[in-house]
Amino acid sequence: xxxxxxxxxxxxxxxxxxxxxxxxxxxxxxxxxxxxxxxxxxxxxxxxxxxxxxxxxxxxxxxxxxxxxxxxxxxxxxxxxxxxxxxxxxxxxxxxxxxxxxxxxxxxxxxxxxx
Amino acid sequence: xxxxxxxxxxxxxxxxxxxxxxxxxxxxxxxxxxxxxxxxxxxxxxxxxxxxxxxxxxxxxxxxxxxxxxxxxxxxxxxxxxxxxxxxxxxxxxxxxxxxxxxxxxxxxxxxxx
Numbered sequence: 423x424x425x426x427x428x429x430x431x432x433x434x435x436x437x438x439x440x441x442x443x444x445x446x447x448x449x450x451x452x453x454x455x456x457x458x459x460x461x462x463x464x465x466x467x468x469x470x471x472x473x474x475x476x477x478x479x480x481x482x483x484x485x486x487x488x489x490x491x492x493x494x495x496x497x498x499x500x501x502x503x504x505x506x507x508x509x510x511x512x513x514x515x516x517x518x519x520x521x522x523x524x525x526x527x528x529x530x531x532x533x534x535x536x537x
Numbered sequence: 538x539x540x541x542x543x544x545x546x547x548x549x550x551x552x553x554x555x556x557x558x559x560x561x562x563x564x565x566x567x568x569x570x571x572x573x574x575x576x577x578x579x580x581x582x583x584x585x586x587x588x589x590x591x592x593x594x595x596x597x598x599x600x601x602x603x604x605x606x607x608x609x610x611x612x613x614x615x616x617x618x619x620x621x622x623x624x625x626x627x628x629x630x631x632x633x634x635x636x637x638x639x640x641x642x643x644x645x646x647x648x649x650x651x
Contacts, residue, residue: 426580455637464541464626464641465581478636513580522637523569523630528580 424449426516426529427496434535435504443499443532447516454497455515455526456489465513471497472520504536540564541629543642550649556614558645560627563608567629571639572601572612575624584625585612617649 427446435441447454452473457465467481471491482489486504491497501508511533515526542561550556558572568589573581587594587601587610594601600613614621627642 453637455639457639457641462643464543464643465628465639467638467640470636470638478638481638515580517637520636521632523571523586523639526583526637526639528573528582530578530580 426514426527428514428529428532430532431530432533434537436537437505438503441501441504441508441534443512443534445497445514445529447497448527451516451518453517453520453522454491456499457513457515459511459513506536509534509536541627541640541642543627543645545645547646547648550617550647552619552649552651553616556617556621556647556649558612558625558647560610560642561608562629564629566631568632569630570601570603570610571628573626573628575626581626619649619651622647622649
């Protein structure tokens, strides 16, 4: 049973470009969380999605950031017009049911560098 | 506003001795606490958790203690092994309608020397 997959593992973008980060949850998991880790900080919650629904996006910046989890395919975190402050590690986690805490399985992360 | 704090950025311990990692929180609505371990270039891995109705939970070499009145929890690793060297994150959840949203501390780098 493959774990949570994230790609790309490393992404370099210039200021003003778009970044698309993908997350494939574990098989059988229909709940996806995105977290961001800035340098020297802990992970910070961004958004929680179920298939085709955004449940909680209270941690998402209001502008430039969006997330989706379509019926088919991976979850996508999209950052438009990236700025240097967006440079961070972005982690996706999946869980088998709603409200899960200790059964959130994390992917290896995507390290975004904005030049 | 840092609701979960790990005030020690790093900890160095000799193999075989006890490692004690500490975590403080400010949000009294937190009712579930977790510890994660993270190696470089990997995602966090769940270690152990504790509900606010308990004050201790044990799993092998790992024990988590919760002091609700002090809003403090700690992770004890006994005996420590070199393979335990990693970054340890404390995390908390409010339960209920938090949908499992986790609030993390900044992490403590544990180094276990052979």
